[in-house]
């Protein structure tokens with residue numbers, strides 16, 4: 001038993017890590033590098049080079065001539081020059097000419113690999129024509145990854161905030177405010193947008209939390225069913241002053257035995273749906289329990305239409 | 315007991331929602347099945363789960379759950395964190411598994427029928 005648990009954990013961790021490697025493969029050095037590189041010219045003296053290093057708190061400085069990388073001076077070179085009283089020699093005289101560099105279009109994962117291999121924490125970045133275009137460090141990569149992660153948080157926040165601002169489609173013959181939602185097959189990412197949007201509107205109307213919860217659950221289960229069982233569909237919620245009416249219509253493939261589908265525990269959900277925590281065969285029975293009136297129409301090879309209503313009064 | 319108390323009892327770490335930790339928790343819904351959670355009658359509950367998808371936070375939000383605790387070293391996906399911030403669902407996580415966590419919380423007055 002405990003073996004099975006630790007195995008499961010290890011597997012998921014590996015998956016999480018492979019997402020990071022994928023990201024690091026997609027990211028190129030140009031996306032993370034520092035562009036304003038401090039450089040020195042070949043004719044600068046080591047005394048001048050040392051000043052550049054000290055002023056900018058860096059432990060190595062590329063030597064560039066007409067924008068092209070020709071060598072690098074490290075802190076070691078400076079220390080040696082101090083030792084031997086060679087601080088007035090030129091950079092060209094004392095620099096390392098065989099510089100380990102990395103191409104601007106190379107993936108970040110490759111760049112990290114190269115840093116590991118050569119043992120340097122920073123690599124000058126060059127373009128196709130050997131022009132020095134930047135410098136990349138481990139920290140640049142970490143910074144970018146953190147930024148990307150935070151960006152996902154911010155985007156999710158912005159999307160969720162916008163749900164509260166949803167405005168109803170122009171009403172036709174009905175007196176209620178009508179909200180329409182496209183629900184796509186396998187689109188787990190947007191699962192619950194319809195339920196959450198309607199919940200926000202009902203909260204503004206000060207409908208009781210218990211009633212809102214019933215409506216939200218019924219809508220969410222309906223959305224999930226479209227996502228995991230159908231080819232996609234549309235949900236419409238009409239909000240009246242005293243009740244809500246929800247109509248969900250998908251594009252098939254329909255339910256062969258509706259009665260069976262309504263029994264607790266019956267499910268044809270895929271392994272993926274179950275991995276996400278759905279597919280216990282409790283959805284339709286739960287929807288029925290939450291609403292005041294419920295109708296389901298379906299047949300094999302046809303669309304499934306679910307209509308339900310909930311009144312606000314206690 | 316408050317979420318802060320639960321964190322102490324379960325040695326849990328905060329993910330987001332520092333300002334919401336004084337919420338009074340009356341019940342716990344512990345499951346890896348969101349369908350189960352969506353069927354609960356419990357009120358003022360904390361959701362404890364080993365799932366880390368954004369749908370966990372969506373479920374918590376729609377159910378009016380007061381917070382989510384992730385077990386077994388699970389950490390919510392970034393998108394889930396963004397959603398949780400907006401809907402004011404505090405997220406915490408612990409290294410223990412679901413069973414160990416429930417054992418630690420047994421007898422704390424969270425059994426609601």
Ligand SMILES: Nc1ncnc2c1ncn2[C@@H]1O[C@H](COP(=O)(O)OP(=O)(O)O)[C@@H](O)[C@H]1O
Nearest residue numbers: 225229230261267268269279280281282283284
């Ligand atoms: N929109 C739909 N299109 C096709 N089949 C559906 C749809 N909704 C429900 N079903 C069928 O009804 C069954 C029971 O649904 P439900 O009670 O929500 O349980 P679950 O979704 O967990 O399988 C599903 O497994 C599926 O076979």
Ligand SMILES: [Mg+2]
Nearest residue numbers: 224225283284
């Ligand atoms: Mg279902």
